[in-house]
Amino acid sequence: MKQPSFCIVIKGQVQxxxxxxxxxxxxxxxxxxxxxxxTLTGVVILAQGDKVKDxxxxxxxxxxxxxxxxxxQVTQIKTKPFAKFSIRHSIESTTAxxxxxxxxxxxxxTAAEVLPDLNICxxxxxxxxxxxxxxxxxxxxxxxxCGPRYTIIENLPYDRVRTTMSRFLxxxxxxxxxLDPSNRRFHAEPIACPKCGPKLRLHSQLxxxxxxxxxxxxxxxxxxxxLANGKLVAIKGxxxxxxxxxxxxxxxxxxxxxxxxxRSKPLALMVDDLNTARSLCQISxxxxxxxxxxxxxxxxxxxxxxxxISLSPLVAPNNPNLxxxxxxxxxxLLLFQFLRSITNKPPVLVMTSxxxxxxxxxxxxxxxxxxLEGAPSKxxxxxxxxxxxxxxxxxxxxxxxxxxxxxxxxxxxxxxARGYAPQPLSAGERFHVKHTTLGIGGDQRNxxxxxxxxxxxxxxxxxxxxxxxxxRFFLKTLQRLxxxxxxxxxxxxxxxxxxxxxxxxAERLSQELGAKLLRVQHHYAHILSVMVEHNLSGPVLGLxxxxxxxxxxxxxxxxxxxxxxxxxxWARVGHLGYLEHTAGADIIADPVELAIAxxxxxxxxxxxxxxxxxxxxxxxxxxxxxxxxxxxxxxRLFDSVAAIxxxxxxxxxxxxxxxxxxxxxxxxxxxxxxxxQMLNRAHFCRPHSEFRIxxxxxxxxxxxxxxxxxxxxxxxxxxxxxFHQTLVHLFVTGALHLARKFRTxxxxxxxxxxxxxxxxxxxxxxxxxxxxxVYHNQSVPLNDGGLSLGQVAIAIF
Numbered sequence: 070m071k072q073p074s075f076c077i078v079i080k081g082q083v084q085x086x087x088x089x090x091x092x093x094x095x096x097x098x099x100x101x102x103x104x105x106x107x108t109l110t111g112v113v114i115l116a117q118g119d120k121v122k123d124x125x126x127x128x129x130x131x132x133x134x135x136x137x138x139x140x141x142q143v144t145q146i147k148t149k150p151f152a153k154f155s156i157r158h159s160i161e162s163t164t165a166x167x168x169x170x171x172x173x174x175x176x177x178x179t180a181a182e183v184l185p186d187l188n189i190c191x192x193x194x195x196x197x198x199x200x201x202x203x204x205x206x207x208x209x210x211x212x213x214x215c216g217p218r219y220t221i222i223e224n225l226p227y228d229r230v231r232t233t234m235s236r237f238l239x240x241x242x243x244x245x246x247x248l249d250p251s252n253r254r255f256h257a258e259p260i261a262c263p264k265c266g267p268k269l270r271l272h273s274q275l276x277x278x279x280x281x282x283x284x285x286x287x288x289x290x291x292x293x294x295x296l297a298n299g300k301l302v303a304i305k306g307x308x309x310x311x312x313x314x315x316x317x318x319x320x321x322x323x324x325x326x327x328x329x330x331x332r333s334k335p336l337a338l339m340v341d342d343l344n345t346a347r348s349l350c351q352i353s354x355x356x357x358x359x360x361x362x363x364x365x366x367x368x369x370x371x372x373x374x375x376x377x378i379s380l381s382p383l384v385a386p387n388n389p390n391l392x393x394x395x396x397x398x399x400x401x402l403l404l405f406q407f408l409r410s411i412t413n414k415p416p417v418l419v420m421t422s423x424x425x426x427x428x429x430x431x432x433x434x435x436x437x438x439x440x441l442e443g444a445p446s447k448x449x450x451x452x453x454x455x456x457x458x459x460x461x462x463x464x465x466x467x468x469x470x471x472x473x474x475x476x477x478x479x480x481x482x483x484x485x486a487r488g489y490a491p492q493p494l495s496a497g498e499r500f501h502v503k504h505t506t507l508g509i510g511g512d513q514r515n516x517x518x519x520x521x522x523x524x525x526x527x528x529x530x531x532x533x534x535x536x537x538x539x540x541r542f543f544l545k546t547l548q549r550l551x552x553x554x555x556x557x558x559x560x561x562x563x564x565x566x567x568x569x570x571x572x573x574x575a576e577r578l579s580q581e582l583g584a585k586l587l588r589v590q591h592h593y594a595h596i597l598s599v600m601v602e603h604n605l606s607g608p609v610l611g612l613x614x615x616x617x618x619x620x621x622x623x624x625x626x627x628x629x630x631x632x633x634x635x636x637x638x639w640a641r642v643g644h645l646g647y648l649e650h651t652a653g654a655d656i657i658a659d660p661v662e663l664a665i666a667x668x669x670x671x672x673x674x675x676x677x678x679x680x681x682x683x684x685x686x687x688x689x690x691x692x693x694x695x696x697x698x699x700x701x702x703x704x705r706l707f708d709s710v711a712a713i714x715x716x717x718x719x720x721x722x723x724x725x726x727x728x729x730x731x732x733x734x735x736x737x738x739x740x741x742x743x744x745x746q747m748l749n750r751a752h753f754c755r756p757h758s759e760f761r762i763x764x765x766x767x768x769x770x771x772x773x774x775x776x777x778x779x780x781x782x783x784x785x786x787x788x789x790x791x792f793h794q795t796l797v798h799l800f801v802t803g804a805l806h807l808a809r810k811f812r813t814x815x816x817x818x819x820x821x822x823x824x825x826x827x828x829x830x831x832x833x834x835x836x837x838x839x840x841x842x843v844y845h846n847q848s849v850p851l852n853d854g855g856l857s858l859g860q861v862a863i864a865i866f
Contacts, residue, residue, distance in 0.1 A: 072117045074103070074148050077125065080111035081139035082492060084227040085184035087213025088112055089156050090255040091133045097250070099124040102151040107159040107226035109555070111140070117151060135214070135363065137182070139495065139523075156256060159226035183219050183227070183553065185488050186307045186468070188365035188397040190215035192253060197399050198406070203242070206286045208400035209267045209462065213257045215363070219491060219529075220308045221259060223465045225553050229258040233463040240265035267462035269400075272434070286403070292458045293407035296418065301325055303423050303437055305459040307398060308468030308487050309430030310423035310437050313339075317417060322383040325419060328441075328455075330426060334722040335385040337367050337392040337470065339420035341405035346370075346393050348377035348415070356475045364488025365397035366471035374739065378417055387717065387729035389736075389826075394420070394470060400458075422469055426722075427533035429542040432464040466549065467542065468529050474824065482850045483824060485516065490529035491550065494848060494858070496520070497604030500865050507547075507558035507584070508860030509575040511591065511853040512566075513656055513723065515539070517547060518857035520864065521556050525601070527849060527858060534570040543574070562587045562860040564594070566619035589860050591618030592629045593639050595819035598859030600633065603844045607635035608813040610642075612804060612832070615820035615852070616656060616704030616723065627702025628822075630764060630803065632811050637863065642807055643764030645701040652698070658705065660712035660719070660726045667709040671772035680780055681713060703796075703822050706768055710792050713775050714785040724821065731825050734793045737786035738827075762810075764803050771795060797831035804832075805839055818845040819859075821852035 079088075084107055092105040092114060101124050103115040116124055129141055189197075193210045196202045204210045211217065224231040239247060243262050246254040254260050261267060263285070271288040292302050296313060299321040304311050312328065314321040316338055326332065340346050343357055350370035352360070359368055369390040385391055396402045408416035422430040423437055431437045437457065472484040482489075496502065501523055508518040515531040528546050532539045551557060561584045563575035572588075579586035589597075595618075596611030611631040620626035621641075630643030650666035652658035665683050678684060704727060711717040711726035716733050720726050771792070778788045804816060816836055823829045823845060833843045849855035 072102075072119060072150070073121055074115065074117040074146050075121055075125065076144050076146050077114040077116060077128070078111060078142045078144075079114070079138055079140065080182075082135070082137035082182040082184060083112045084182070084225075085218045085222075085258065086133060086135045087255070087257070088133055088136055090213060090250060092128065093154060093156055093250050093255070095128060096124060096154040099127075102154055104151070104155045104157045106157040107228065109225055113160070115146075115148065115151075116154075117148075135184075135187075137492075139182075159228050182493060183222055183225070183491050185219050185364065185490060185492055186217050187215045187363045188361075188395075188488070189399055189402065193399065194402065197402065204262055206284075206289075206403060207261075207263050207266070208269060208285050208289065208398075208403055209259075209261050209460070210399045211257065211259050211261070212253045213255070214253070216257075216259050217307050217462075218259075220464050220466050220468050220487075221462070227258060229260075232258060233465050234259050234261070236461075236463075237261060237266055267460045269458065269460050272457040272459065286407075288458065289400070289403050290407050292456055293404055293411055295456045296404075296416075297408060297411045301328065301455045303455060303457045303459075304400070304404075304420075305457075305464075306400075308464060308466070308470075309432045310459075311420045312423040313418045313420050315416075316380050316384055316419045317378065319381045319383060322381040322419060325421070326383065329421065331421075332721040333386050333725060335388050335390075335392055336419045336421050337394065337472075338380075338384065339394050339396055339401065339418045340415065341396045341402060341409075342415075343395070345378070345415040345417065346395065349373060349380065349417070350376075350391050350393055353475060355478050355480070359473065359475065359480055360393070360395050362488075364471060365395055366473045366488055367392045367394040369472065369474045369483065371735075378415065380417065384419065387725075387732050389728075389732040390474075392472065400460075404458075427536050428538050429532055429536075430467050430469050432467045434459055466529075466546065471530075474826070476826075476829070479847055481845070481847050482854070483852065484514070484530045484854060485527065485848075485850055486529040491526060494525040494527060494602070496523045496525055496601060499604050499606060500601045500862055502861060502864050504559040504864055505556045506560045506562060506861045506864035507578070508857035509561060509563040509571045509578075510857035510860070511564050512569045512571050514850065514852050514854040515543065515571060516850075516854050516857050517543065518861050519547070519550055519554065519556055519558070520861040521554075524554075525858060525861065526550055526554060530854060534574070540570070540574060558582055558584045560585045560587060560864050562589055562863060564588065564619065564856070564860075565590045565621070569619075587863060589863055590621055591856070592626055592820070593631060593633070594856045594859035594862075596631055596633055596639075596817050596859070597637070597862040598849060598855040599817040599819050599844050599846055601858055601862050602846060602848055605815060605817070605844065607633050607637070608811055609633045609815045609817050610804060610808050610811065610813055611817045611819065612800065613820045614703045614818075614822035614828075616702055616822075617700070620701075623699075625698055625700040625702060627700060627704055627820075628706070628766070629701070630807055632807070632813075637865075642762050642811070643766070643803055645703060645706065646765045646767045646769070647699050647701055648705075648768060649697045649699050650705070651695040652705075656723045657720050657725075658708060660708040660717055663705055664709040664712035667706075667768070667772050668713070668776060671769035671776075673773060673776050677776055677780060681776065682715075683712065706771070707822070709772065710775050710789075713772070714779055714788050716785050716789060724824075727822070727825065730789050730792070731827055733786040733789035734827055737784070737790040764807060766799055766803060793825075793827045793831065796828060797835065800832055801835040801839070804836060805841070808841060814841050816841050816843050818843065819851060819855065823851045 099120040101118040105114045221232040246252045269285045269288045314325045469486040471486045474481045502520040505521045512534045517528045519526040592613035595613040613629045628645035632642045633639045652662040707727035711730045717726040717729040
């Protein structure tokens with residue numbers, strides 16, 4: 070009797086995680102004949118046998134743990150009988166293999182999902198540290214469950230010949246493992262060992278002097294000794310170079326800051342185990358799970374009041390959090406092993422990307438050298454003393470570390486990159502994109518989004534679009550993604566701001582590709598990104614709070630209450646009252662200059678400014694010649710209050726003053742429960758007895774009372790806490806009124822200001838208690854890194 074034959078087409082995250090070996094072993098267990106192969110769109114299986122239906126049921130119900138299946142199509146077909154089950158070489162399509170179209174193998178290309186780079190798995194970790202294992206201390210150990218993926222892929226389908234591992238010919242032992250169905254490395258494309266795989270190199274001086282040692286462990290030991298002695302070491306990771314130093318050594322951290330020209334922006338830390346992380350930060354069960362996950366992101370975790378390890382205060386000054394990640398590659402783990410043996414204590418390393426501000430992460434020694442050449446003179450003198458621990462496995466796709474915060478039991482994205490990108494998000498039926506659309510994003514924290522149907526391909530973190538190198542990074546990443554997905558943009562969506570670099574790029578791409586260009590208001594895109602992520606229908610009340618965003622009236626918006634209807638039409642129904650300043654429209658403004666302008670407009674007398682030590686001499690002499698900026702920015706209000714209280718009067722990176730203000734408020738909250746008389750409903754607008762639309766929240770009383778409290782010698786930390794509590798009170802009161810007026814219980818929060826934990830949690834708690842359903846970005850960044858997702862939402866029509 071002829072056995073039934075079925076063609077199974079599976080799409081989603083099914084390549085690069087041992088899916089074909091899993092299918093092979095499962096087929097053997099059910100005595101199934103046929104084959105499995107990768108295609109451009111996923112995985113195709115041809116299965117025949119008496120138990121084929123049981124095989125299909127088992128595969129559908131219990132796929133490999135890391136697989137994420139988005140489509141599982143089964144079609145009974147007529148084909149020749151097979152003698153065995155095998156893994157075949159990749160094919161272009163199911164049609165090409167069996168000679169005719171199969172339902173589910175759509176003529177409209179839909180890419181196989183590229184797996185992100187994965188944290189080293191427990192099995193590889195054990196082998197790495199087992200003296201009898203042939204990969205003992207080998208820094209490039211991996212298997213089907215871990216190691217590089219996205220950063221080494223040059224083309225699809227995912228096979229070794231289309232990765233940067235194609236340069237390394239497998240030795241007989243690796244080849245045997247690769248072809249052995251019972252082996253964990255069966256068809257592990259990056260498989261390698263000390264005989265045939267990538268090799269480490271150690272440079273003591275760029276670019277030519279080579280201190281190469283006979284074994285990788287010797288090189289890592291030298292790097293560990295340098296770190297222990299207070300030196301800087303550049304390390305080639307999965308997606309680019311990091312610069313590392315001992316986080317407990319003030320001199321080393323200071324030197325690293327000078328090399329990066331990074332005066333006070335927080336530096337990320339790497340540790341090798343959870344116990345060390347717990348000695349530095351407060352870690353919940355959710356945070357612990359994230360740190361140890363396959364993505365292994367940087368988590369922004371609350372500092373401990375009395376940490377067991379004394380870090381340099383230069384690591385994260387005036388910040389309530391530390392950015393911490395666990396070592397996620399075998400090279401990092403070995404470095405920590407040697408450091409422990411040298412220092413006899415748990416090591417903590419600063420591990421920050423080795424690129425100047427606003428430039429993409431370096432991926433080659435040439436790029437690294439170029440960046441060091443542009444470093445300050447002190448680093449030029451020290452350059453010969455900076456070790457570079459590198460290797461000869463090329464990076465096809467540069468990728469920064471991801472950054473998350475934890476909100477209760479939920480992760481919240483701050484920067485989406487390694488471990489998450491380029492996995493697509495899935496749109497609900499509400500936001501099915503009919504025309505292939507490219508969302509360009511904004512100028513800061515840029516990402517782009519390529520969307521078609523239910524697939525939303527969000528790029529890794531790109532960065533500041535003012536840099537030419539960043540634009541080149543954007544275009545190369547876009548070119549690779551469009552090649553993988555076979556999607557060509559029919560519509561391009563950009564920000565409303567006419568002077569954004571991203572806007573000019575969108576205009577150029579629109580002409581080159583013949584795509585229709587659409588423009589979307591910044592804060593509207595923020596709220597749409599939440600609606601897309603959570604598949605929400607209108608009416609929705611959106612609270613979009615950030616530093617800057619171009620408004621429809623030409624003003625700089627930044628604290629907006631938006632009503633978005635079910636048809637996605639929208640209206641601005643409230644905002645922070647406008648104030649003027651001459652600090653410029655840049656992302657980073659002078660807090661003192663802002664404070665003086667805001668105080669004058671709030672009725673604060675000049676004598677009070679003198680008592681606060683806020684005088685015109687603090688202002689940049691070019692300020693008077695600048696055109697006044699009219700703004701409703703909440704970020705600028707934070708800046709001015711930080712300057713009035715004296716908590717931060719000079720900002721060197723975006724959000725520095727706001728972060729310092731939050732840190733001060735957190736300290737006050739830790740000290741003891743503080744109750745303040747907050748601003749009441751009367752401060753919203755006039756007449757006080759009735760709300761108008763748009764609702765205007767007047768910032769002047771907040772400024773005036775802040776000055777009064779400081780002059781009354783209230784501790785700055787207490788004033789900072791009062792300021793946060795007052796904002797929460799005002800925003801909750803206004804949001805509830807607007808929600809009732811427009812008959813909605815759905816409230817969306819988005820924008821960089823919601824990275825502030827006191828503000829976000831305070832609003833959520835009060836609004837939920839009042840019966841509202843509150844949503845905010847989680848899988849995409851709350852900041853401008855999520856704009857591109859909101860931009861593509863307008864293409865649903």
